[in-house]
Amino acid sequence: MRILLVEDTRDVGEAIAARLRALxxxxxxxxxxxxxxxxxxxxxxxxVILDVNLPGLDGFAxxxxxxxxxxxxxxxxxTARSQVDDRVGALDLGADDYLVKPxxxxxxxxxxxxxxxxxxxxxxxxxxxGNLRLDREARSxxxxxxxxxxxRREWTLIEILAARPGRIFAKGELIERVFAFExxxxxxxxxxxxxxxxxxxxxxxxxxxxxTLRGLGYQVVCQDP
Numbered sequence: 001m002r003i004l005l006v007e008d009t010r011d012v013g014e015a016i017a018a019r020l021r022a023l024x025x026x027x028x029x030x031x032x033x034x035x036x037x038x039x040x041x042x043x044x045x046x047x048v049i050l051d052v053n054l055p056g057l058d059g060f061a062x063x064x065x066x067x068x069x070x071x072x073x074x075x076x077x078x079t080a081r082s083q084v085d086d087r088v089g090a091l092d093l094g095a096d097d098y099l100v101k102p103x104x105x106x107x108x109x110x111x112x113x114x115x116x117x118x119x120x121x122x123x124x125x126x127x128x129x130g131n132l133r134l135d136r137e138a139r140s141x142x143x144x145x146x147x148x149x150x151x152r153r154e155w156t157l158i159e160i161l162a163a164r165p166g167r168i169f170a171k172g173e174l175i176e177r178v179f180a181f182e183x184x185x186x187x188x189x190x191x192x193x194x195x196x197x198x199x200x201x202x203x204x205x206x207x208x209x210x211x212t213l214r215g216l217g218y219q220v221v222c223q224d225p
Contacts, residue, residue: 001046001116002177005029006036006062007078008054012101016049019105020112023139024152024159026180033057040066045073046177047115052079052090060093067094074115078103113137129162129222130207143204150200153178157193161210161220170217194218 003020007013008031017027028043030036034056040048048066052059063075077090077098090098096118097111113125113136125136131144139155141148150158156178161169171187178193179185198210207223 132208
């Protein structure tokens with residue numbers, strides 16, 4: 001997923017960003033509330049992780065402005081406030097979930113996966129396309145029960161495509177969802193990832209095909225196992 005993290009505590013932000021990037025997500029990190037709000041006004045994300053106590057603009061104000069713009073992106077609020085009224089206030093403003101600091105990173109990862117499932121319309125962490133199986137929790141892939149070795153970006157790209165078989169994804173959309181702002185990205189980079197994926201899927205005998213629709217983008221087509 002392409003994730004925006006707005007967190008002003010450096011060690012917490014660094015730890016969250018590192019953890020999510022290790023899982024294959026593209027993460028943009030802002031430490032100022034006003035900067036986070038400005039980014040949300042121009043960039044689409046799959047998930048926002050939002051601290052409440054921020055300089056510039058607090059998390060509740062950012063959330064209120066996001067929902068006023070009809071932004072549908074799921075929002076996970078991080079708060080050091082354990083009072084029920086604060087948690088209820090965040091949910092009423094449009095937060096999808098909240099996590100009270102300090103928290104265990106395993107719980108953060110589980111809540112991120114839950115929001116990802118909800119956003120993609122899947123009930124669990126498993127994706128299937130033909131005889132290709134993807135496990136979002138383990139970040140693993142297999143073909144006909146045999147493990148498939150994928151790089152972080154290869155896994156992220158096939159996950160995006162396999163979550164919505166038949167849907168056409170433009171190269172620009174894939175760039176936005178696979179790469180963060182500070183990472184080098186281009187249409188050529190996406191093409192190279194797709195080429196490597198095709199070779200690996202073909203070598204493994206996968207019944208999942210990545211098709212190119214000239215001028216439009218890519219789609220995955222699932223065939224009977």
